[in-house]
Amino acid sequence: MISLSRLANRLKLKTFTQAFSEARGGAAAVEFALIAPILIVLYLGLAELTLGMMASRRTSHLAATVGDLAAQSESLTDANVSDIFDIGTSMLQPFTTTGTVLKIRLSCVKMSTANKAEVQWSDGRNLTKYANNYVLTNITTTQLPQGESLIVTEVEYAYTSPFTQFLPSISTFKDTYYHHPRTGTTVTRKAS
Secondary structure (H helix, E strand, O other): OOOHHHHHHHHHHHHHHHHHHHOOOOHHHHHHHHHHHHHHHHHHHHHHHHHHHHHHHHHHHHHHHHHHHHHOOOEEOHHHHHHHHHHHHHHOOOOOOOOOOEEEEEEEEEEOOOOOEEEEEEEEEOOOOOOOOOEEOOOOOOOOOOOOEEEEEEEEEEEEOOOOOOOOOEEEEEEEEEEOOOOOOOOEEOOO
C-alpha cells in the first residue's frame, strides 16, 4: 500500500514529465539546448579536476613511500633500489608511467661539520642522480644536525589530461620528502 505522500510525489513527477513531453511550444527544448552544453562542460571539468587531484595525491604518496622504504634499510643494493623504484611506479596506476613522465631521485644526505648537506649517494630513474659530495642548499641544520643523515626523495610526474580537447596542457606535479634512517645513523649504498 502506497502512502499519500509517496503517491503525491509520484503524481508530481508524472505530471512534470507529462508536461515536459507534451510541451509543443518549444520553450523546454530551447532551454535544454542552452543549458545542456554548460552542464556537460561542468561535468567534464569536475571529472578532470578529480583525476588531477588523484594524480597529485598519488605522486605525493609515491614520494613518501619510496623514501620510507629506503629509510627502513641499513643498506641498499642496485637491485633493492630498482625494486623500490618499481614499487613506486606501480603505485601510480592507473595513470600512465611510460617514457619519462615519471621521474624519481633517491639520495642520502649527511650534514658535514661545515654545516653543508652533502650527498653520500644518489640514484635516479629518468632524473639525473646527484654527484657524491654535491651540496643541497635547501637542507638546514634545523632539519639535520651535524653528523646525521637524511634520505631525500624527489618525484616529478607529468600528468596529461584524458580530456585533451578541453585541457591540452601538461601539469607537472612535484614533491620532495625527507626521512631519517630508522635502523642506524645512515643508509649505506652497496653495488650488487
